[in-house]
Structure formats: C-alpha cells, structure tokens
Amino acid sequence: MKQENKKNKYEPDARGFYGDFGGAFIPEMLQHNIDELLNSYRLIINDTSFREEYELLLSDYAGRPSPLYYAKRLSERYGTCIYLKREDLNHTGSHKINNALGQVLLAERMGKKRIIAETGAGQHGVATATVCALRGLECIVYMGACDVARQAPNVARMEMLGAKVVPVNSGNKTLKDATNEAIRDWIAHPADTYYVIGSVVGPHPYPEMVAMFQSVISEEIKAQLLQKTGRDYPDAVIACVGGGSNAAGAFVNYIDNDKVRLYGAEGGGKGADTSLTAATMAVGTTGILHGSMILLMQDKYGQITEPYSISAGLDYPGVGPLHSHLHRTGRAEYMPVNDDEALAAALLTTRLEGIIPALESAHALALLERIRFNPDEIVVVNLSGRGDKDMETYLQK
Numbered sequence: 206m207k208q209e210n211k212k213n214k215y216e217p218d219a220r221g222f223y224g225d226f227g228g229a230f231i232p233e234m235l236q237h238n239i240d241e242l243l244n245s246y247r248l249i250i251n252d253t254s255f256r257e258e259y260e261l262l263l264s265d266y267a268g269r270p271s272p273l274y275y276a277k278r279l280s281e282r283y284g285t286c287i288y289l290k291r292e293d294l295n296h297t298g299s300h301k302i303n304n305a306l307g308q309v310l311l312a313e314r315m316g317k318k319r320i321i322a323e324t325g326a327g328q329h330g331v332a333t334a335t336v337c338a339l340r341g342l343e344c345i346v347y348m349g350a351c352d353v354a355r356q357a358p359n360v361a362r363m364e365m366l367g368a369k370v371v372p373v374n375s376g377n378k379t380l381k382d383a384t385n386e387a388i389r390d391w392i393a394h395p396a397d398t399y400y401v402i403g404s405v406v407g408p409h410p411y412p413e414m415v416a417m418f419q420s421v422i423s424e425e426i427k428a429q430l431l432q433k434t435g436r437d438y439p440d441a442v443i444a445c446v447g448g449g450s451n452a453a454g455a456f457v458n459y460i461d462n463d464k465v466r467l468y469g470a471e472g473g474g475k476g477a478d479t480s481l482t483a484a485t486m487a488v489g490t491t492g493i494l495h496g497s498m499i500l501l502m503q504d505k506y507g508q509i510t511e512p513y514s515i516s517a518g519l520d521y522p523g524v525g526p527l528h529s530h531l532h533r534t535g536r537a538e539y540m541p542v543n544d545d546e547a548l549a550a551a552l553l554t555t556r557l558e559g560i561i562p563a564l565e566s567a568h569a570l571a572l573l574e575r576i577r578f579n580p581d582e583i584v585v586v587n588l589s590g591r592g593d594k595d596m597e598t599y600l601q602k
C-alpha cells in the first residue's frame with residue numbers, strides 16, 4: 206500500500222494505459238460511475254485513517270502477513286531454494302480477501318450501501334460476501350448458471366453469509382456473462398451501488414486499484430526474504446494468472462528490479478494448441494473486453510471464444526492490461542500449464558509438504574518442472590489459495 210512502492214515505470218499513465226493496453230473503453234452511461242470512482246479512489250487511498258483501517262483488517266481479520274515458508278522437500282526435489290508465499294492461509298482461503306477488503310472499505314467511504322460483484326469459481330464472490338457481512342452491507346453476486354451448478358459449496362457459503370446469488374443464463378452462462386450482467390446492474394443503479402471487480406481487469410482505475418490492494422503480497426515477500434536470507438529479492442517469482450491479480454501482487458514490487466525473473470502460469474487446459482485452453486498469452490490477440498484493451502481469446506470476427514481450464518479460477522478469456530504489457534515487452538514470461546501437469550504438481554506438493562494447493566496455484570507449482578534453477582537460486586512461488594474447494598476434482602483423478 207505504500208505510495209513510494211508504486212512509482213515504477215509499469216504504473217499506468219493518467220488514462221490507465223500500460224503501454225498499448227488498458228484504458229477505459231466504456232459505454233457513455235458508465236462514464237459518471239467511473240469518474241466518481243476514479244476521483245474517490247485517488248482521495249481515499251491516500252487518507253491515513255483509510256490505510257490504518259485497511260491494514261488493521263488485513264492483519265487481525267484476514268490473518269496477514271501470510272507466512273513465507275521455506276519448502277525444504279520441494280527444494281530438495283528440484284535442486285534449488287523454494288519459498289512458498291502462503292496466501293492459502295488467509296481468511297476465506299486465498300488472496301482475494303486482500304482486494305475485497307480494500308474495495309468494500311472504499312465503497313463504504315464513498316457512501317455506497319449496495320455492493321455487487323461477479324464471480325466464476327466463487328472465490329471472489331465468497332470474499333466479497335464475507336466483507337459485506339462484516340460491514341453489514343447488502344451484497345449481490347452475479348454468477349453464470351453453469352458455474353452456480355458446478356460450484357455449489359461456494360454458492361452455499363455466499364448465501365449463508367447473506368449475499369444474494371443471481372444465476373446468469375445468457376451466453377455460455379459463465380464468468381464473462383456474469384460480468385456483463387454486473388455491468389448492466391451498475392449502469393442501472395449508479396447512485397447507491399459499488400461494483401467490486403475481483404481481478405486486475407476492467408476499465409481504469411480497476412486494474413491499478415486491484416494491483417495496489419494486492420501489492421501487499423510482494424511488500425511482505427521483500428521484508429520476509431530480507432529477514433530469512435539477508436536479501437530482499439529472489440531470483441525468480443512464479444504465480445498463476447487468471448485475470449492476473451495474485452501475480453500482479455507478487456510481481457509489482459519487483460518489476461523494476463531486473464535481477465528478478467517473473468514467470469506466469471496460464472491455464473493451458475488440454476493444450477494451448479487445442480480449442481480447450483485458457484492460455485490467453487499463447488493464443489490471444491489484442492481486443493477490448495470489459496472496458497479494457499487487453500490480450501484476449503477471440504475469433505476472427507472479434508467474438509470471444511470460450512476458455513477452458515480444469516481450474517475455474519483460470520478460465521477467463523483475457524488477461525489484465527499490466528500482464529498484457531509485461532508479456533509484450535518481455536519483462537515477464539508466461540507459459541501455459543496443462544490440466545494434467547497442474548494435477549501432478551498438486552499431488553506432489555501435497556505429498557512432499559503436506560499442503561493441498563488450490564488448482565489455480567498448482568499451475569504455478571507445475572512451472573518448477575519446466576524451468577531449471579541453480580542450487581543457489583531463490584525462487585518464490587505464490588501459493589494463491591488452498592485446495593479444499595477442489596477436492597471433488599482431485600478425488601476424481
């Protein structure tokens with residue numbers, strides 16, 4: 206959250222562009238909402254009492270700082286020095302709570318009483334519903350009807366937390382369609398409603414704002430590494446990339462340090478050369494989705510192609526503007542990881558470390574098989590979430 210950490214050349218320009226990507230390509234009817242958000246965001250995040258309240262909740266409610274754990278047996282296995290950043294130990298089981306807390310507190314200060322969100326796997330919906338329960342706010346979560354059916358435990362959690370889950374029956378009935386519905390709701394209720402976006406996507410200022418709320422991840426890694434190794438940076442950081450928020454959080458304080466290699470693992474599905482993939486960097490082209498110029502999966506007519514990954518949190522058809530830019534400039538390297546590789550990595554981490562990772566995070570762990578590291582190198586893998594929600598998938602295999 207510290208402002209001085211954010212001054213790097215990868216911060217977007219005043220219009221929200223990271224190089225060729227980003228911006229706010231929105232219908233005129235949303236202009237007022239976006240202007241209001243942009244102005245309030247700039248004022249409120251610099252307010253000391255806001256920062257204190259947010260940081261107190263991060264520590265006492267979400268359980269931060271999350272540990273940076275030296276994974277001895279994984280390190281032996283891969284012949285290098287591996288640390289896991291334990292976002293899986295956060296309240297609600299992933300990094301999503303960092304952002305949900307930040308945005309809901311912001312909404313409160315803007316005087317908004319009604320919170321809406323979209324969710325795919327349900328993790329962002331659960332995090333948002335959790336913070337709304339904490340603050341006594343109305344919460345409506347849009348979710349594709351397909352996802353409502355396949356993510357029943359998270360739907361139940363959201364409902365128990367008092368949120369209203371609205372199944373969306375348009376399109377393919379998944380995340381993209383839920384997002385369209387949330388945007389429609391926001392246009393219809395500009396005065397009292399705040400839209401909590403769950404990743405570093407959407408129109409400016411969302412990508413910047415979500416990256417800022419997640420930047421606590423690499424801020425902590427710096428302090429923890431310094432204490433453990435005498436150096437505040439690793440040789441490499443690895444994170445999985447759906448929309449890109451946990452990766453943004455893990456990368457952002459290292460983007461300006463060329464000594465740190467940055468690796469992103471995308472949902473390769475059945476293979477980036479098949480139609481069953483979510484590997485946007487591998488197969489995507491430039492286009493506009495949900496208000497932002499990004500790399501996305503589309504056909505030659507500009508119609509979005511349906512993404513597929515075994516992990517519901519990675520099957521978004523685009524990737525946020527910061528990552529699109531880091532990919533284009535070569536600052537970070539992104540690789541598709543297929544379903545079977547992720548499953549193998551999940552089992553290995555479970556058996557060697559006693560940690561059952563989320564399927565999304567297992568994609569990041571799988572890159573340890575692909576990339577060769579030297580014995581004296583330090584590698585940080587961002588363990589974005591825990592695997593409880595994925596037990597059904599793990600047991601089927």
Ligand SMILES: *Cc1c(COP(=O)(O)O)cnc(C)c1O
Pocket residue numbers: 298299300301328329403404405445446447448449450451452518519563565566589590591
């Ligand atoms: C949502 C989710 C992701 C993917 O979202 P990003 O915005 O790319 O971080 C990854 N891991 C877990 C555990 C998630 O819940």
